[in-house]
Amino acid sequence: MTILQEIAQETKAFYCLECGKCTGMCPVARHDPSYSPRVLVEEALMGLEGDLVHERELFSCLTCYACNPKCPSDVDYPLFVQKARALASTHGEHGACAHSGSLQALARLMAGSTVEQRRLDWLSDERVADQSDVLFFVGCAPYFEPLFEDIGVDALQPAKGSLKILNSLGIEPMVLGDEKCCGHDLLWTGDTEGFEQLAKQNAAMIEKTGAKKIVFSCAECYRTFKEDYPKYASLDCELQHVSELVADNIGDDGLRFGEVEKKVTYHDPCRLGRHLGIYDAPRNVLQAIPGMELVEMDRNREESLCCGTSAFTNCDACSKQIRVERLLEAKSTGADVLVTTCPKCQIHFKCAMVSKGSERGPDVEITVMDLVELVASALGVADEQRR
């Protein structure tokens, strides 16, 4: 059996009815008529490996899972894309990575590094412990900080806020000084080898700490640990996203929120929403904050629109259109703040607001915040300038 046939079998692509529901649902296909998930699957089924791996469209998929629930044959299209990209990378195709692939390069540098990183310099009054049952996984925020500060992203806020929330619950978590990138971006751009290296290093490092529970503020890290790590490394820990942790601890004996007068709308990141099915926890948290009014966008929960790019690959005009579309949708709700739980959604939205040409386009300015930042200000523990 060829690799392509194996992929088709594993992702159930053989069952494709060619009905085109995936293409109808695809946010990319709506803006780029030449893109069609169905056609790519068809190519694979016809055994046209040479054509498939060199398709620019193979890297256009947002892997947002919008198509999956609509498929009558239960084809796992994003997984198909993930595997086909890995195949493409053996043919020397790595897609047109955004930021010229700097973020993937950073991940590979981390994987091959022999020096300890200096990734915790930002810690100030957050309390962390050397030994604890709980580990907080910081993610790539220390790297995003210098890369995206010029578009107004304070990438460390979700990490700082999460630590403060954990502290408010009486937990002093561990944080790893030499934690590596979770490998999400490498996995989804076809570098399975690099991903495996990172997964194994992280798993070994975490195992050594003896942590029983890992808390994440990044939806992508969370998905990667939960769904992809078990295939490459064993890790016997409870995993939790910070929004779930907060939702579990609302109440008098847990977290007590002060008033925050804001009208907000919630954007489901695809990793937390459709990938893992977590829709209620973040909403419950927002509704529990007194004074806060949650309004829904037209497309929410399973129907939520993607932020336009994932794994920092193939960010093109189409990605920008999707972002503008989503921002306009958020604005039309009348909300003051667009809340999300994925740092990359935040980066992408803020980028769409400042990128060239937007001054001629529709007005898409809206405050974008991470859920953690709002919770931290409701608890009165947010950074001074953020309150």
Added chain:
Amino acid sequence: MNGNGFEPKIVAFTCNWCSYAAADLAGTSRIHYPPNVRTVRVMCSGMVDPIFVLRALETGFDGVLIAGCHFGDCHYVSGNVKAQDRVESLRKLLYTLGLEEERLKLEWISAAEGGIFAETIEKYVDRLKELGPSPFRKEPAA
């Protein structure tokens, strides 16, 4: 060559209008400088993408030099200012990665400064010998 025999590998991105011409001048003036540097001509220091630097480190270079025109002299008015901003954030990235910030060097060298170009390379090679091989080197340093 110093005692342990380590010869650092350097890649230099030099701008077409000033620093590359300076390297050329160093050559035509027969000024000697260590052969550890591979020079890459770019049209402007402002076009040096972060990936150039990261890729260089990934492929095993011990140091990266970006050289452009002095402020006010940029052929494209402000390319060198952009280069400076970019180097600043790149240095933060390298610091977080656990690397010495000096592995990325930024210098302004005009077309008339052949001697300064040679001197810069000389000093940089000495400094990199002190620092030792880059931790990202895949093959051991010769």
